[in-house]
Amino acid sequence: MSVTRPWGRLSDHDLDFASTDSAMGHAADLALGIALARPDRTVVCLNGDGSMLMALGTLATAVGARAENFVLIVVDNGVYEITGNQPVAASGSIDYAAMAMAAGFPRVFRFDDAREYVEAVPGILERSPEAPGPTLVYVRVEPGTEGPISRSESEAARYLRVSIAEWSRTLRDALAANPA
Amino acid sequence: MGGLNETLRTLAAAHITHVVGLPDSTSAPLFRTLTRHPSVRLVTVTREGEAFAIASGLWLGGARPLVVIQNTGLLESGDSLRGTAVRMAAPIPILVTGRGYRKMVRAGVTPDEPRTSELLTRADVDSAALLTEPTLAAWGIPFERCEGEQSPAEVLARTIESARSHQRPSAVIVARALD
Numbered sequence: 001m002s003v004t005r006p007w008g009r010l011s012d013h014d015l016d017f018a019s020t021d022s023a024m025g026h027a028a029d030l031a032l033g034i035a036l037a038r039p040d041r042t043v044v045c046l047n048g049d050g051s052m053l054m055a056l057g058t059l060a061t062a063v064g065a066r067a068e069n070f071v072l073i074v075v076d077n078g079v080y081e082i083t084g085n086q087p088v089a090a091s092g093s094i095d096y097a098a099m100a101m102a103a104g105f106p107r108v109f110r111f112d113d114a115r116e117y118v119e120a121v122p123g124i125l126e127r128s129p130e131a132p133g134p135t136l137v138y139v140r141v142e143p144g145t146e147g148p149i150s151r152s153e154s155e156a157a158r159y160l161r162v163s164i165a166e167w168s169r170t171l172r173d174a175l176a177a178n179p180a
Numbered sequence: 181m182g183g184l185n186e187t188l189r190t191l192a193a194a195h196i197t198h199v200v201g202l203p204d205s206t207s208a209p210l211f212r213t214l215t216r217h218p219s220v221r222l223v224t225v226t227r228e229g230e231a232f233a234i235a236s237g238l239w240l241g242g243a244r245p246l247v248v249i250q251n252t253g254l255l256e257s258g259d260s261l262r263g264t265a266v267r268m269a270a271p272i273p274i275l276v277t278g279r280g281y282r283k284m285v286r287a288g289v290t291p292d293e294p295r296t297s298e299l300l301t302r303a304d305v306d307s308a309a310l311l312t313e314p315t316l317a318a319w320g321i322p323f324e325r326c327e328g329e330q331s332p333a334e335v336l337a338r339t340i341e342s343a344r345s346h347q348r349p350s351a352v353i354v355a356r357a358l359d
Contacts, residue, residue, distance in 0.1 A: 017240075023263025026233035029225075030264060033237020033245075036198065036223065057226030061234070065223050165269040172240050 002081035008157020014174035025054025035070040040180040049076040059103040062134040070134040100136035107135040186333035201248035206277035209359040228253030229260035236264040251312040271343040274351040280306020281355035323351035
């Protein structure tokens with residue numbers, strides 16, 4: 001969840017979606033659903049390590065569903081940032097890239113330095129005919145100080161200023177109106 | 181018993197694009213058929229909470245999903261169902277298979293009987309069955325129980341229409357095999 005405010009500072013697009021005031025741990029599977037509905041588009045999910053741990057089974061589900069257009073980015077800061085940076089269980093010991101490979105992800109990228117990730121992004125987002133199937137990207141980052149995030153008019157990001165029900169309809173309409 | 185072919189016809193008439201869930205003995209015939217269905221895509225999850233998030237995502241993308249899970253999985257899904265389909269007001273129809281419903285009927289437990297600790301720990305009743313309808317009601321999810329000689333397909337059709345017309349999840353509880 002801690003990525004939603006920073007992303008909102010970078011992007012203001014109807015095709016963005018914040019898994020805020022939603023279900024913890026279910027950003028990846030919700031994004032997977034969008035990917036399955038729209039195989040013509042690449043769907044990118046920015047998922048925290050804490051969120052990923054809550055629903056590890058989604059790794060298997062994504063592989064089983066053969067979601068070739070699904071890019072799952074695990075942003076690992078090792079903490080629950082929005083509640084004050086308490087450490088995630090086994091932080092620093094978990095190899096998310098290895099877990100993804102073991103689950104059968106055909107494309108797995110690992111970046112312990114975010115600067116290397118930045119350079120690799122264009123290639124990651126290109127679909128690979130040689131390795132169809134979901135993509136997992138692991139990026140290690142330093143903890144931030146975003147704090148609690150909510151949906152309210154006090155938030156700067158447009159997609160956080162309305163209810164998730166309202167924004168869901170904005171996204172749904174945008175997807176319907178914009179073929180890839 | 182029966183109703184698989186009618187259920188498949190209901191899915192076709194409602195233009196269901198995806199079935200998302202986990203099979204049990206009641207829904208196993210449906211899952212088996214859907215593994216090779218020409219137009220409905222089956223998405224098997226590892227835990228039922230994923231089903232509601234995936235179904236909500238499918239809806240966002242313009243698809244028309246149906247969630248098929250056992251009542252035990254419904255209970256496990258709690259926050260996922262709340263935070264996705266309910267909170268998003270997504271028109272997700274849910275087919276809930278009712279483990280323990282026959283035992284509950286045989287034990288003479290009625291829907292309005294208080295779910296006390298004594299009742300929930302009785303060996304002759306299944307607590308999953310006892311808690312299914314109170315849980316759906318607590319979450320504000322309208323539901324219909326397929327009973328007696330009712331056609332599961334007909335009740336499912338009403339559930340799908342209810343979800344779509346009211347733009348929120350709706351459920352049907354089926355306690356007999358779909359074969």
